[in-house]
Each structure stands twice: as C-alpha cells, then as structure tokens.
Amino acid sequence: MGLDVRVITETEFPAWLKAVRRGFLKTSTEGLQEDAEVRLARTDISRVRGAFDDGRCVATFRSFAQELTVPGGARVAVDAISAVTVAPTHRRQGLLRRMMATDLAEAKERGEVAATLIAAEYGIYGRFGFGRATSFTEWEVDLTRSGLDHHGPLAGAPDGSRIELVDAEDVRKLGPEIHARLAVRQHGAVDRAPSWWDRHTGVGVSPVDKWTEPFYALYRSPSGEPEGLVTYRVEDDWSDTKQPRDTAKVSQLIAAGPVAERALWGFVCSIDWITTVRTGYRAPDDLFPLLLPDPRAARVVTHADWLWTRVLDTPRLLAARTYAQEATLVLDVRDPGGFAGGVFRLDASPQGAQCVPDTRSADLTLDVGDLSCVQLGDESVERLVALGRIEENRPGAAALADRTFRTARRPWCPDIF
Ligand SMILES: CC(C)(COP(=O)(O)OP(=O)(O)OC[C@H]1O[C@@H](n2cnc3c(N)ncnc32)[C@H](O)[C@@H]1OP(=O)(O)O)[C@@H](O)C(=O)NCCC(=O)NCCS
Structure with a gap:
C-alpha cells in the first residue's frame, strides 16, 4: 500500500502528536492523551498534515495563521509552519517536499504574503525558498x-x-x-x-x-x-x-x-x-x-x-513596510516554486511604498530565498552580491538597496513556534 499524505482527522490527532514527539527524538508518551486534547482545542485541524504508511503516521506538518511585524510596524498575515517531522524510516523520500509544496500553495491561495518558521537545522529550508530573516x-x-x-x-x-x-x-x-x-x-x-x-x-x-x-x-x-x-x-x-x-x-x-x-x-x-x-x-x-x-x-x-521567511507575494509584502529613504528599485525575483517571481518596481519611502509589476530591465536579480533574507532589513544586499547570490545589473544598485532596506535596529522574533 502506498503512502497516504493528507490532512488528518481529529481522531488521528493523538497518533499524529506521538509521531511529532518521535520525530523530535522523544520516546515518552507520558500525558500524551491530555496533551492531545489541550492542543487539539487550539489547533486548526484543516492545516495539520500527516503521511500514513499502512495506517501508521510517519510524517507530520502543521501550519497556522500568524501576524508578522514588518519595518514600520504593519502586521502582515503569514503562514507559520511547525511540527515538521519525517520518521527516520521514511526520510529522504520527498515527504517533506510534498507537504511543504501543498501548504505553501494553500497559503498563497489564502492570500498570505509569506511563510515563516524556525529551522531545526540550517540546511533544510533554503531549497524551498526560505531565507534567514532574523537571528x-x-x-x-x-x-x-x-x-x-x-x-x-x-x-x-x-x-x-x-x-x-x-x-x-x-x-x-x-x-x-x-x-x-x-x-x-x-x-x-x-x-x-x-x-x-x-x-x-x-x-x-x-x-x-x-x-x-x-x-x-x-x-x-x-x-x-x-x-x-x-x-x-x-x-x-x-x-x-x-x-x-x-x-x-x-x-x-x-x-x-x-x-x-x-x-x-x-x-x-x-x-x-x-x-x-x-x-x-x-x-x-x-x-x-x-x-x-x-x-x-x-x-x-x-x-x-532564528526566524526564516519565505516570500509568497513580492509586491504585497514589499509594499507593507516602510524604508529608510526614498528610492526606486527594479527587482527581478526568481522563484522556481512559482509564487513570488517576476519583475517588480519598488517605489520606497519612509512613509510606505508601492510595488508593482514592471517591464524595465532590473537593477538587481535575486532568488526568492535571498529576497526572504533581506526583506526585514537584516541582511546586506552588498554581502549577497559579494557571495555571488544576488546579481547587480546597475552599478550602485546594491548599495542603494542597502540604504533603503536596512533598518536602524535589527529585526528580532522573541518567540519560538
Ligand atoms: C528535516 C526532515 C523533516 C526532512 O524530511 P525528508 O522527508 O527527509 O525531506 P525530503 O525527502 O522531502 O527532502 C527534500 C530535500 O531536502 C533535503 N534535506 C532534507 N532534510 C535535510 C537536512 N536535515 N539537511 C539538509 N538537507 C536536507 C533532501 O536531501 C532533499 O534534497 P533534494 O531535493 O536535493 O533531493 C526530516 O529529516 C526530520 O524529521 N528531521 C528531524 C526533525 C527535524 O529536524 N524537523 C525539522 C524541524 S524545523
């Protein structure tokens, strides 16, 4: 029988939670039933996914609605991802990839401008378009x-x-x-x-x-x-x-x-x-x-x-924040995932911004993961150019982007989820 990857039912929640604990290398089942009851009451079950092999839960994934503060104080609706595990017996068979692809597509459909998570290991999420946005x-x-x-x-x-x-x-x-x-x-x-x-x-x-x-x-x-x-x-x-x-x-x-x-x-x-x-x-x-x-x-x-973000809607996310100075930048965002890519003109200012599709040649060409790194103002565009990750098509564009995007105080996420 093949693997069944899907949203779980409420009755499957305790078994799913047990799989989460196992995935995080905890064997204890102490208080599992009570824990499941408490958690279920605050969980949107329609966003809890599992993979089942012959009825046994072998992978877990959950997302929930979250608000993220962007520079300037606006709070945008994002897709927070948590409880990601795949049993060691089923790892590296594409289960995470499948659950992630479905969840991000649904988040985009709901109109969420980005996804967020805290990564257990650095190497896991870059391939899905996430970038380190805070530390x-x-x-x-x-x-x-x-x-x-x-x-x-x-x-x-x-x-x-x-x-x-x-x-x-x-x-x-x-x-x-x-x-x-x-x-x-x-x-x-x-x-x-x-x-x-x-x-x-x-x-x-x-x-x-x-x-x-x-x-x-x-x-x-x-x-x-x-x-x-x-x-x-x-x-x-x-x-x-x-x-x-x-x-x-x-x-x-x-x-x-x-x-x-x-x-x-x-x-x-x-x-x-x-x-x-x-x-x-x-x-x-x-x-x-x-x-x-x-x-x-x-x-x-x-x-x-600490917090990693994955841009899902470039124009709406970039238009939600304020910037250190007035500037116009044309960004060519590459997104193999198909959510946030395109050429966009950002008209930024300390009061707010507009970001719209554009046909001009881009000042900077960057992958969605690198945009995800810089969008909260913490990462230096010049540094990513020096690393060969961002392409500077117009001399001075990286420095201009840094003067515009970077924030006087650094972003910080006080919470783990
Ligand atoms: C991380 C984890 C969920 C990955 O699940 P998985 O089903 O094995 O991942 P996939 O098979 O879908 O892998 C997708 C890609 O990511 C890579 N990858 C997966 N886990 C990785 C890791 N820990 N480090 C580096 N690369 C990783 C795979 O090699 C694969 O690469 P490819 O697309 O080039 O072939 C799983 O290993 C796990 O449960 N780890 C322990 C718990 C944990 O750390 N969870 C994350 C909490 S934030």
Whole structure:
C-alpha cells in the first residue's frame, strides 16, 4: 500500500502528536492523551498534515495563521509552519517536499504574503525558498565582573516607576497588552494567541515539557501603566558554602519601550544572591550588554539564525513596510516554486511604498530565498552580491538597496513556534 499524505482527522490527532514527539527524538508518551486534547482545542485541524504508511503516521506538518511585524510596524498575515517531522524510516523520500509544496500553495491561495518558521537545522529550508530573516544572541554575564554595584540600590529607573513581583494570573491579564506594544515597534515579532500566555504560565503544559514555575516581574511606569515584563528562573548554587552564586535565567523580557526594558534588566541584575544572568535569546543588537559598565563581562553564549521567511507575494509584502529613504528599485525575483517571481518596481519611502509589476530591465536579480533574507532589513544586499547570490545589473544598485532596506535596529522574533 502506498503512502497516504493528507490532512488528518481529529481522531488521528493523538497518533499524529506521538509521531511529532518521535520525530523530535522523544520516546515518552507520558500525558500524551491530555496533551492531545489541550492542543487539539487550539489547533486548526484543516492545516495539520500527516503521511500514513499502512495506517501508521510517519510524517507530520502543521501550519497556522500568524501576524508578522514588518519595518514600520504593519502586521502582515503569514503562514507559520511547525511540527515538521519525517520518521527516520521514511526520510529522504520527498515527504517533506510534498507537504511543504501543498501548504505553501494553500497559503498563497489564502492570500498570505509569506511563510515563516524556525529551522531545526540550517540546511533544510533554503531549497524551498526560505531565507534567514532574523537571528538572535544569548549572553551570560558574570555580575561580579560587570562593574555594576549589584548590591546597591537599583539605579536608573525613573522616579515613581516600580517593579512588582506578580503571579501567573497577572501575566495572563497584563502580558498581552505589553506584548502588543512591543510587537508594533519590533519588526520580526509575531503575534501571540491567548493560548501562548496559558502555555507560558503553566496552563495545559504537557508533562514532557517539564514545567517549573518561574518568577515574573512587572514594570509600571510612573503613571502606573504596566509597560514591561520579565520571566526568569533561578538556579541555586551554594557549592561555595560561604556565599550564594545563583544564576537567573531569563526566558522572556518584553517591554513597550526602552525605559521599561532598561529598568527590567537593571532589576534582574540587582537581585541579591544572583551573580550570573543568562539573557535568553535576544536581538543581536539588544541593549543588554551596553547597559553594563563593562560590556565585556557579557559573554556571547550563542548566536544563530532564528526566524526564516519565505516570500509568497513580492509586491504585497514589499509594499507593507516602510524604508529608510526614498528610492526606486527594479527587482527581478526568481522563484522556481512559482509564487513570488517576476519583475517588480519598488517605489520606497519612509512613509510606505508601492510595488508593482514592471517591464524595465532590473537593477538587481535575486532568488526568492535571498529576497526572504533581506526583506526585514537584516541582511546586506552588498554581502549577497559579494557571495555571488544576488546579481547587480546597475552599478550602485546594491548599495542603494542597502540604504533603503536596512533598518536602524535589527529585526528580532522573541518567540519560538
Ligand atoms: C528535516 C526532515 C523533516 C526532512 O524530511 P525528508 O522527508 O527527509 O525531506 P525530503 O525527502 O522531502 O527532502 C527534500 C530535500 O531536502 C533535503 N534535506 C532534507 N532534510 C535535510 C537536512 N536535515 N539537511 C539538509 N538537507 C536536507 C533532501 O536531501 C532533499 O534534497 P533534494 O531535493 O536535493 O533531493 C526530516 O529529516 C526530520 O524529521 N528531521 C528531524 C526533525 C527535524 O529536524 N524537523 C525539522 C524541524 S524545523
């Protein structure tokens, strides 16, 4: 019997979820049924795909509706892809390719301007037209070397502002508004459904994810507005019996603006007993290291690609963002997948843009994957020209594209999905 690749039914969902766990090399079936019930309630089953071999689920793929912030603050509808697995018994037979082709075609049909994902391995998705659009950096700081007087009073927060230790329930109530304020100023951010706040405050978390209750601290502005939130867990270390050497591991720090952001970092770095802070996955140009008197005390633990995007509709995506300056560029976008290709004239400006099909000769010729890399402003067109990936047909076009596309602050996606 051949492989059956299709949308699954609700009754197949537990078996599908088991296949996802296996695909991510987890054997535990602990709490699988309850986990399936919780997840099913928030899942659009019409976008959950599986491959079945003699009734056994051997490949999984799911997509869901997402909003992505582009430079300038507009939020565009995209196709978020997740839970991609193929059993080791069925790998390299084209199952991912088949599921991806169907999903992208459906996303295009729905009018979504791009697809997004976080790649487990760098080499998987470029062939499907995805490009690395954001990256992250994680730092670890030895506070005793940072130059901060972390035993002194908290400095730097505006008079009248305050930090409150709050409970999970407060986070579910106040977090979405703070996140919404971050999401309009941070290109690369994606929306968070209400279920995100449940899962990240311990509600309906699968036993395999081994939830431990974190600390939550809220920043209130002098007028009492909740404007920032930090979630952290503490690892105790009393191995030196005379003094504590605890580590605070930040899992999220979101803020409506830089004042709240600075205040929350200041708070985390001033907690008694804490001598090490791990920042979690931050924007590569995060304020954090430069808040320390000695930024060298912040060691980079990891730096890697994060959100990948796949342009599905070139004119609509490029017209949704703003640009650093006024410029006109003609782009010849090559897309073997057949979704985003064509020659387009982009009339860009700091207020917005128009992007329409054009018949002129192109200033730049590029594959859809490279457009996917540069569209949020993080990658340099000149660098991709130097790598032989983008063709510069008019001298100076790459530099012009960089001055136009690149953003003063780098894109960042605070979430994994
Ligand atoms: C990644 C994974 C889903 C690929 O599935 P698959 O069905 O083997 O992929 P396909 O057979 O459709 O491969 C399509 C192409 O991608 C290539 N490819 C697949 N996985 C790759 C990988 N990990 N690295 C590099 N290339 C890869 C294949 O060689 C093939 O190339 P070709 O078109 O030149 O022949 C599967 O290996 C897997 O489940 N890995 C473990 C879980 C995981 O990492 N999932 C991704 C989460 S983001």
